[in-house]
Amino acid sequence: MPEADVIYTDVKFTTDRRSRSAEATSSSAQPTYCEVKIPQSDPTTRPEQPDSQRPAKRRGTLLTLERVALLVLSLLLAAAVAALFVTHLKNAQTKSELERLQRFPAVLNNYTGKTCPTCDEGWEHHGGKCYFFTTTPLTWNKSKLECSKLGGDLVVINNKEEQRFLVSRLMTKMINPEDKFWIGLTDSETEGKWMWVDGLPLNTSWNFWLGANPDNWEKEDREGEDCVRMGEKDGAPDLKCWLDKSCKEPQKSICEKQMGFYTSSS
Incomplete structure (x- = not known):
């Protein structure tokens, strides 16, 4: 601590009243000097407070900053996980599309440029597929062969929307109530086990059988209706x-195939 500054001051002492007369003869009172030292505090040497006495506000601020940092890291991690999921989904979709295109070489050859989906002349487009409604009645096997020559197969109905489309189109194409069309469903391999022409079994959780069908009626064909x-x-x-019918009975038919693509010149 620096040495205290010295302050000088005049201090006068008075005598008792009884001695005032004697003092009166004196010209003036004699001053008496006294040295008084008053230490001055140095603001730069203020003692530090211990940690336990530091303001709680500072500790609270540190805790808040730690929580904010933890929240930011959590958000960044969640964003990274979401980005990885989206990337995985896109890759899976791309792989699925390439696998589909590999089953149709002509489509794959035209897929590298600017392409547009299309159906051949006489075919109708719906839901990414092309449909052809024949006008010549043939047996089921001959109808299947005819569809193959056209680049497709007898129709496989996968959902209610596709069934609704076909029902609406047949209303305009049928001449009379018995003018019906073959589809690609049969149990000719195993009685009662209905299979589509693509090798998949009929989903028994949904179907569009009319009334008591299938009834495998044998009056017209002893082999039944397959x-x-x-x-x-x-x-x-x-x-x-849907109605089961003898496969030997000539009927019109519905052919189906995937849409094609052509390269646009523009």
């Missing part, structure tokens, strides 16, 4: 218009 035709001239609000 193939399926469809159609209602007046429409089918509930979409139920």
